[in-house]
Amino acid sequence: MIRVFRSEWRKLRRPTLFAGTLGIVFGLSVLITALLFILLDSDGGNGPRGRIITRETLALPSGLYLGFTNFAGLLGTIALSVFAAQTALEYTNGTLRNLLVRQPKRLVLLAGKYLAMCSFALLTVIISAIGSIGISLLLAPTKDINTDAWFSSESFELLYSNLGNVYLSAIAYGTVGMAVGIILRSPISSISISLAWILILEGILSFTVDGLDKWLPGQLMSLIAESSNGDISYTYALVGTAIYLTIFGGIATTLFVKRDVSN
Amino acid sequence: MSAVISAENLTKKYGDLLAVDHVTFDIPVGAITGFVGPNGAGKTTTIRMLLGLVKPSAGNARILEHPISEPEMYLPFVGAMIEGPAFYPALSGRENLRVLARLGDFPYKKVEELLELVGLADRATSKFKTYSLGMKQRLGIAAALLPNPKVLILDEPVNGLDPAGIHEVRNLLRVLADSGISIFVSSHILSELEVIADHLVVVDHGKVLYQGATKDLLAAHKPRLAVKGSLVSDQEILREIATSAGYPSELSGDQVIIMAPENFAGELNKAAFAKGVVLTLLQITRPTLEESFFEITGGEK
Numbered sequence: 001m002i003r004v005f006r007s008e009w010r011k012l013r014r015p016t017l018f019a020g021t022l023g024i025v026f027g028l029s030v031l032i033t034a035l036l037f038i039l040l041d042s043d044g045g046n047g048p049r050g051r052i053i054t055r056e057t058l059a060l061p062s063g064l065y066l067g068f069t070n071f072a073g074l075l076g077t078i079a080l081s082v083f084a085a086q087t088a089l090e091y092t093n094g095t096l097r098n099l100l101v102r103q104p105k106r107l108v109l110l111a112g113k114y115l116a117m118c119s120f121a122l123l124t125v126i127i128s129a130i131g132s133i134g135i136s137l138l139l140a141p142t143k144d145i146n147t148d149a150w151f152s153s154e155s156f157e158l159l160y161s162n163l164g165n166v167y168l169s170a171i172a173y174g175t176v177g178m179a180v181g182i183i184l185r186s187p188i189s190s191i192s193i194s195l196a197w198i199l200i201l202e203g204i205l206s207f208t209v210d211g212l213d214k215w216l217p218g219q220l221m222s223l224i225a226e227s228s229n230g231d232i233s234y235t236y237a238l239v240g241t242a243i244y245l246t247i248f249g250g251i252a253t254t255l256f257v258k259r260d261v262s263n
Numbered sequence: 264m265s266a267v268i269s270a271e272n273l274t275k276k277y278g279d280l281l282a283v284d285h286v287t288f289d290i291p292v293g294a295i296t297g298f299v300g301p302n303g304a305g306k307t308t309t310i311r312m313l314l315g316l317v318k319p320s321a322g323n324a325r326i327l328e329h330p331i332s333e334p335e336m337y338l339p340f341v342g343a344m345i346e347g348p349a350f351y352p353a354l355s356g357r358e359n360l361r362v363l364a365r366l367g368d369f370p371y372k373k374v375e376e377l378l379e380l381v382g383l384a385d386r387a388t389s390k391f392k393t394y395s396l397g398m399k400q401r402l403g404i405a406a407a408l409l410p411n412p413k414v415l416i417l418d419e420p421v422n423g424l425d426p427a428g429i430h431e432v433r434n435l436l437r438v439l440a441d442s443g444i445s446i447f448v449s450s451h452i453l454s455e456l457e458v459i460a461d462h463l464v465v466v467d468h469g470k471v472l473y474q475g476a477t478k479d480l481l482a483a484h485k486p487r488l489a490v491k492g493s494l495v496s497d498q499e500i501l502r503e504i505a506t507s508a509g510y511p512s513e514l515s516g517d518q519v520i521i522m523a524p525e526n527f528a529g530e531l532n533k534a535a536f537a538k539g540v541v542l543t544l545l546q547i548t549r550p551t552l553e554e555s556f557f558e559i560t561g562g563e564k
Contacts, residue, residue, distance in 0.1 A: 007363075017353075094347075100316055101316075260318060261317065
């Protein structure tokens, strides 16, 4: 398992993927957080979907990582794309057969790859948190935001739990990406179908059918990152996501272990 | 152990298609065994079954005395290149080998040795996608040699190589076989297998048509005499001589091809001289592996 993990990291650390992904994550988290402060008094809103986040809200203990939380959905889609691409590319490159010759225990191979990608996702979460929190600390004084509460023990506790939830959400998105990658065996199809479902179809469905969002996997996964929601509890989102992941993961694992490798 | 690979009624069905049909063969220790067959004969599927990538529909096989249902028992001692080299395009040749070295727990020192061996040391840092087909093949062979294999299974290893590259691979395989590695190599370039393979397994339509020593297959088919007289009219006289001696003949351009053993050459020369024919060509030719192959499979060149 450790050998698979380390072997997978040799692929993950290639500059285009490693520096490219982490650079994008850092840049976007800085940008999204910066907009939260720069557009503070704007009539068009400064939060996601035009929401207005006031100076008072930003001064709360949770204000330190509010920008980071806003970025969580995008982190999930990035994790989904990386997990799906890294898995499906083994099929399209034909490299899976090489890996299986060197590690014929398919479950071990799958678990090692998964853990390596989970550690990569952890890195993206940490980098985005550093970017977001860093820019928040820089911009808050320029907008007369009282940051006393940001340095309270309550703020740090909330930060840790928020980091954990964003990471859980990213892992959930990534797991879906990996499962779809195994099922479809094509990176382009896996990423485009998954993102079209989560970003477009689920959005339309949850707006048009009342109460449906609590049954949609993408909505539940993003609710984990947000920690809670008025209508749907955190626990409900966690359990719902776990059920979906068990189903997706079970199908993908069975296919990975049983399916002939003929490409 | 007399056979490193032993297949018994190995079968693979895809729906109604019988890709591999109860193949049975033994691959001897320390020899180069050629795996011959036209496209779609079932060679790659057989190799995939041997490597645990494809589950057989029926039958069994053993590699290094372990059943193929337990690939983890024998694959640490097996090197393989299946259906051409497959690597990560964005990684360098060295990094690609290191991915596999890490996975199989082989030292990185081995990677450097193999890059040197296959002549890629000076391009080790170049991305795989920039490699020529020949370089990709050589990297594939290097990857197959990573585990210091007892058995080497290569699918079309000379595909895309230039004549010099083919010669290098041929020599490399001979050196490896002489060092005790048993090699199972498939190729559609039959002339290559004729040169390097000690044994052959010939398959077509999923069935084994021949297995045994290469020399036995070649010897099973009679040699031929190619003769030519100084005049065009000599062709008929030469054919009459062959017919009266009981050997069939045919015209091939300005030559007469007589299906006769070597010792008929002297008798033919004497008879031709007696009939006033001056021979300008008298050549003994043996059937190539390709010709023997087409004879076995009933195909046409």
